[in-house]
Amino acid sequence: NAGVTQTPKFRVLKTGQSMTLLCAQDMNHEYMYWYRQDPGMGLRLIHYSVGEGTTAKGEVPDGYNVSRLKKQNFLLGLESAAPSQTSVYFCASSYSGGGSKNIQYFGAGTRLSVL
Amino acid sequence: AQKVTQAQTEISVVEKEDVTLDCVYETRDTTYYLFWYKQPPSGELVFLIRRNSFDEQNEISGRYSWNFQKSTSSFNFTITASQVVDSAVYFCALKRNDMRFGAGTRLTVKP
Numbered sequence: 442n443a444g445v446t447q448t449p450k451f452r453v454l455k456t457g458q459s460m461t462l463l464c465a466q467d468m469n470h471e472y473m474y475w476y477r478q479d480p481g482m483g484l485r486l487i488h489y490s491v492g493e494g495t496t497a498k499g500e501v502p503d504g505y506n507v508s509r510l511k512k513q514n515f516l517l518g519l520e521s522a523a524p525s526q527t528s529v530y531f532c533a534s535s536y537s538g539g540g541s542k543n544i545q546y547f548g549a550g551t552r553l554s555v556l
Numbered sequence: 557a558q559k560v561t562q563a564q565t566e567i568s569v570v571e572k573e574d575v576t577l578d579c580v581y582e583t584r585d586t587t588y589y590l591f592w593y594k595q596p597p598s599g600e601l602v603f604l605i606r607r608n609s610f611d612e613q614n615e616i617s618g619r620y621s622w623n624f625q626k627s628t629s630s631f632n633f634t635i636t637a638s639q640v641v642d643s644a645v646y647f648c649a650l651k652r653n654d655m656r657f658g659a660g661t662r663l664t665v666k667p
Contacts, residue, residue, distance in 0.1 A: 474655070481565075483647055483657035484601075499654055531601065543589060545655065547601035 443467050447532050447548035454522045454555045462517040462551050464532030471537040473515035474499075474545065475507060477528040484531060490515055491537065522555045529553070558583045560650050562658035569638055570666050577633040577661045579648030585609075590624065590631045591649040595660070601647070607631065638665045 445466045454460055464473065471492050476484040476499075486499030490509040504526060506518045515534075519526060529552050533545040559582040569575045581590065592604040605615060607624050615622045619636045635642055643665045648658045 476657075481659055483560075483562075483659045484649075484655075485657070486654050489654065500656075529599070533601075543651065544591075544603055544606055546603065547593075549600045 445532055445534055445546055445548035447530075447551050449551060450549065451552050452554070454519075454553065456523060456555060458522050459518070459520050460522065460553075461519075462530055462532075462553075464515045464517070464534075464548060465513055466515075466532075466534040466546075467513065468534060468546065469512070470534035470546075471512070472535045472545075473509065474533040474535075475505070475515065475517045476531045476533065477501065477526075478531060478550070479528050487517065487530075522553075524555045527553060527555045558585075558588075558650050558652060558656045560648050560656050560658035562646075562648055562661050564661045565659070566662045566664070568664045568666065571640060572637050573665075574634060574636050575638050575663065575665075577635075577646050577648075577663065579631045579633065579658060581629050581631065581648070581650045583629075583650060583652060585652045587652070589651040591651065591655075592622065592631075592633050593647045593649065595645040595647065597644070604633075604646075635663075638663075640665050640667055 448463045474489040475487040485501045488507040490496045493512045508516045532548040535545045561580045588609045590607045594602045621634045623632045645660045647660045
């Protein structure tokens, strides 16, 4: 059981370049999330999705776009990368609802550097 | 607004010492969930515990224990008889609609 898989694991971009991060989960979770982790700031939510074809903004959405065309995949796009987007990006997924179903399971992260 | 504060940025202990990681949260909601995650040096985030706002029972799991007190808006995490493998960054998080994380506490356990 792979859980949550993120690709790529590392990436270096030049300012202005674009890229897409892929997140795939095999747990049939309805909800998926993208976070960024910066030193001293914990994780901050960028965008999330509560189901196929739906997305919503989180705490720090500017400069990012997302798409959820398939239930198992959640894509994070940077159209024009900036040095401020240098960070570690984490994808997570969970079931909908309360109880033990709202535990978020995380991927291994993608380390992105924008020069 | 939701906010999580982990005032301890870094803690260093010697193996076998007990250590408590503090977590204080702010929310106006009456229904919410609290979490602890562990991030070892390898970088992944590992789920440790979830607690809902109506369940103030303390929990013990092996060397780990959690103290949830709504009166002080705290959800503290204690490791008993710490081990080198406990060295990691620990995050406390609060969830109502979205998840808000604290800044994390880096725990170093020295042999």
